[in-house]
Amino acid sequence: MEPVFDVLAEPSRRAILQLLLRSERSVGDLERTLKRPQPSISKHLRVLREAGLVESRTEAQKRVYRLRPEPLVELDRWLEPFRCLWEARLDALERHLDRMPIEPKKKGSKR
Amino acid sequence: MEPVFDVLAEPSRRAILQLLLRSERSVGDLERTLKRPQPSISKHLRVLREAGLVESRTEAQKRVYRLRPEPLVELDRWLEPFRCLWEARLDALERHLDRMPIEPKKKGSKR
DNA sequence: CAGTTATATGCCTGAAGACGTATATATCAA
């Protein structure tokens, strides 16, 4: 659970995952699509692989990467208990929010 | 969208969100529950607040924090397209996965 | 074998961020 969030914190890695959602891709393929240097792509793929988010097969000289959903399932489960805050009607949310205007009078502070 | 992942990458911050899921909490409350120094809690709360994940109201000397679901809704939406990989049957997942055994012959490599 | 293509890794540097300590700010009570 812990690593998933760290891994997803990187925009390029999220971009890779979204590309792999469409179809498998080779490193060079990702490189050209994301327009980032190849070592960068490879390093991100390594992180994704070690987090179980992708796996690869060898195809000639190429390495073709594909998604592995499991860690995302964990993320989905983590999100699950929060979902009641907005799903199935806003009532719970409103009950949660409607209590006070939050913002005090505010008489000019710093920043 | 970008900041949500960064904010959630911190374990203490996720812990705070999960505590706030049960009920509102003051800073000292969180401090005692999480057993972390108060400045640390306050800083994390600031990050959470600036990311829109919590809001606070003043109550005497205390500041009571509560959840704000919106950024989590975004996260939920981000996750949405991936959900077809495991939801509503594994067929899609299997179609995705069953193509090759991934692992090549493996004749003793490093690591 | 040598050469080419495709990908991975090592090393360095810079920037972001988490932590601890001290201190500032705010609110209440007397």
Added chain:
DNA sequence: TTGATATATACGTCTTCAGGCATATAACTG
């Protein structure tokens, strides 16, 4: 006002990590 309680911020330090560059490894071609 003073003092106590509750929270926020500032500063310095240390670690982590992404980026860039060079180079190593692997697989194909001839």
